[in-house]
Amino acid sequence: xxxxxxxxIGNMGFAILEALVKKFDVSNLYxxxxxxxxxxxxxxxLKIPKNNCFLDFNDLLKQIDIVILAIKPQxxxxxxxxIKIDLKDKVVISIMAGVSIEKINKFLKIKKIxxxxxxxxxxxxxxxxxxxxxxxxxxTEKEIAKKIFRSxxxxxxxxxxxxxxxxxxxxxxxPAYFFYLTELLEEKANFFGFTEEEARxxxxxxxxxxxxxxxxxxxxxxxxxxxxxxxxAVTSKGGTTEAALKFxxxxxxxxxxxxxxxxxxxxxxxMNGK
Numbered sequence: 001x002x003x004x005x006x007x008x009i010g011n012m013g014f015a016i017l018e019a020l021v022k023k024f025d026v027s028n029l030y031x032x033x034x035x036x037x038x039x040x041x042x043x044x045x046l047k048i049p050k051n052n053c054f055l056d057f058n059d060l061l062k063q064i065d066i067v068i069l070a071i072k073p074q075x076x077x078x079x080x081x082x083i084k085i086d087l088k089d090k091v092v093i094s095i096m097a098g099v100s101i102e103k104i105n106k107f108l109k110i111k112k113i114x115x116x117x118x119x120x121x122x123x124x125x126x127x128x129x130x131x132x133x134x135x136x137x138x139x140t141e142k143e144i145a146k147k148i149f150r151s152x153x154x155x156x157x158x159x160x161x162x163x164x165x166x167x168x169x170x171x172x173x174x175p176a177y178f179f180y181l182t183e184l185l186e187e188k189a190n191f192f193g194f195t196e197e198e199a200r201x202x203x204x205x206x207x208x209x210x211x212x213x214x215x216x217x218x219x220x221x222x223x224x225x226x227x228x229x230x231x232x233a234v235t236s237k238g239g240t241t242e243a244a245l246k247f248x249x250x251x252x253x254x255x256x257x258x259x260x261x262x263x264x265x266x267x268x269x270x271m272n273g274k
Contacts, residue, residue, distance in 0.1 A: 002144055005030035005064035007057045009038040012095060013070030015122040019152035021046050030064050032057040061085040066144065069094045073271055080107040091141050093148070097168050098271025101134050101161060111136035114145050115161065117168050118152065120175045127153030130167040132160070169264035177257075182207045 004024065006013050009031055020029055030052045031042055039055070042048045054060045061067065062085060071079055073096040091112040094104055101113045116131035129149040133142060142157075149155035158164060182203045189199035210230075217225035225233075235241045248254070 001025060001028050002065040003028045003030060003063055004066045004068065004148070005032065005060045006068045006070055007032045007060065008070035008072075009033040009035070009042060010070065010072075011120070012118065012122065013068075014038070014042070015120070015127075016068060016070065016095075016118070016148075016152055017042060017046060017048070019122060019125055020148065021048070023147065023151040027052070030054070030060050032060040058082075058084045061087065061090070064090070066091045066093060066141075066148075068148070069096060071096065073097050073099050076103075077107060083108070091137065091145075093145060097172060098165065098268045101132070105134070112141065113137070114142075115164055116145075116149065117164055117172045118149070119172050122152040125152050128171045129153060129155045130158050130164060130171065131155060132158045132164065165265055165268040168268040169261045172268075173261075173264045177260075178207065178211075 001024075004020065006017055006020075006029075009017065013031075013033070017029070017031060026047055027049060029048060031039065031048060032054045033039055034055060036055065039053045043050055043053060052063075061083070067087075067090055069076075069092060076096055076099055087108055087110045090110065091114065092104060092108065092110055093114045093116060095116050095118055097117065099115070101115050104113050104115070105111065111134060114131055114133045114137060116129050118127040118129040121127045122129075127149075129152075131145065131149065133145070137145075146155055146157075156167075158167070185206065186199045186203035189202045190196065194202060214227060214230060217230060231245075235245060
């Protein structure tokens with residue numbers, strides 16, 4: 001069995017690790033982070049063997065076959081200055097936004113690279129991960145990568161690398177769009193005079209319930225319903241929902257939202273130095 005390491009046990013790194021321990025033998029999982037507290041948490045809560053945990057990522061790199069880079073993209077170049085291990089036979093899976101395969105190859109001097117973009121929903125094993133690999137990654141190594149990605153959600157193998165920047169804007173940042181709408185609905189409930197507790201419950205349960213309806217509808221055996229189908233089902237002619245949606249359309253809410261996603265895409269490109 002291949003040995004898998006994660007460098008960086010932040011929110012995403014920990015979420016991925018939490019999923020991996022359910023699908024892989026923990027004796028084959030390794031972690032590295034500069035925070036002793038995060039390492040202690042992984043040992044205590046996820047039962048990662050103490051001997052598989054390192055403060056110095058070079059110690060981890062000596063042990064593993066596949067390494068997941070879960071560090072901040074802004075820290076990548078500085079990170080590479082401290083690598084002391086030859087990585088040529090390793091497979092690197094990057095979850096760094098805006099860091100291309102070409103850039104990873106340039107700084108790490110390796111050929112086997114998988115660039116991916118999961119999202120925060122990995123915390124509940126509901127992430128959507130888009131990924132693409134360099135041509136040197138074997139079919140077997142791709143299958144292992146798929147198993148890793150499927151341990152915390154669903155995956156899509158992309159045909160072109162520039163699709164990663166688009167997926168980053170759509171799915172990588174997507175949870176924040178959902179949370180923002182929840183926040184706005186909660187603020188309006190407060191404005192209407194509901195207590196903070198009531199306002200939060202109104203907003204959160206409304207959106208959580210709606211997401212579950214969409215999930216159930218998506219899995220209908222006969223004819224799955226789309227989000228547009230469900231929106232239309234809620235919208236009665238001359239009713240309150242129609243009034244709200246009409247106001248949004250007249251004030252170009254859809255256009256504003258689309259432009260915001262474009263801003264996220266451009267930022268992903270900028271982070272890659274384009």
